[in-house]
Amino acid sequence: MxxxxxxxxxxxxxxxxxxxxxxxxxxMSWFYPIYYKAEIREHSSTYDMDPFLVAAIIRVETNYKTGRESKKGALGLMQLMPDTAKWALEKAKLPDVSLQQLKREPSANIELGTWYLSSLSRQFDGNRTAVIAAYNAGPGKVKSWLEKGNWDGTAASVKDIPFGETRHYVQRVIYYYDQYTEIYSEF
CATH class of the missing domain: 1.20.5 (Single alpha-helices involved in coiled-coils or other helix-helix interfaces)
Structure with a gap:
């Protein structure tokens, strides 16, 4: 009994x-939490980026775990490649930020990653899907795909992205972006 x-x-x-x-x-926010909201909000506002896009990229890149370094050397929450980070630090005029800070300090990493997204957004005329693909594969490859007609840059044709890793990456970021925008009425 x-x-x-x-x-x-x-x-x-x-x-x-x-x-x-x-x-x-x-x-649903229990299943799709967003961490570092203040930092994402601040840097998204500074660089005129959609904070839900920044959050979705962080979710896919590291699931909000700090101190990450990929096998290829990508650093921190937003997994910035060292060469890209050095270039972006110079262009963004953030001389007081080091590569080690990008790995360990969420705010520095989110700031530079958001600045880089903003740069990609300008390069791709605000085409969010192309920006996501360029964040993963690099802007040169994405421009080449678009110029050669391998991919038209739309979310509807993500299946046509030539690289499987990038195709999967774009699908995952769009999935989390959609979840975040549906769950959170505001950021």
Missing amino acids: KWLRKKRVLLLLFVGFTAILFLSTNW
Whole structure:
């Protein structure tokens, strides 16, 4: 009989927790959290970028885990390649930021990554899908695909992106972007 009571208590706790979760107005945010909101908001505003795009890229790149360095050497939350980071630091005029800071300090990494996204957005006339692809594959490759007609740069034709890794990356970023914009009414 004791085990039956324990099962009932556990069932009641589960039902209660589930009811609270689903009755909460923002229950989906539990499954799709956004960390570093203040930093993303600040730097997105500074560089005129969509904060949901920045958050989606961070989610796909590192799932908000700091201190990451990829096998290829990409650094921090937004996984900036060292050569790209050096170039962006010079162009963005952020001389007090080092590569080590980009790896360990979320705000510095988000700032430079957001600046770089803004730069890509200007290069691709605000085409969000092309910007996402360029963030992963590099702007030169994406321009080449567009010029050669391999891909038209639209979300509807992501399946035509020549590189499987970039195709998958764009699909994942768009997925999280859509989730974030649906779940969070404002950033």
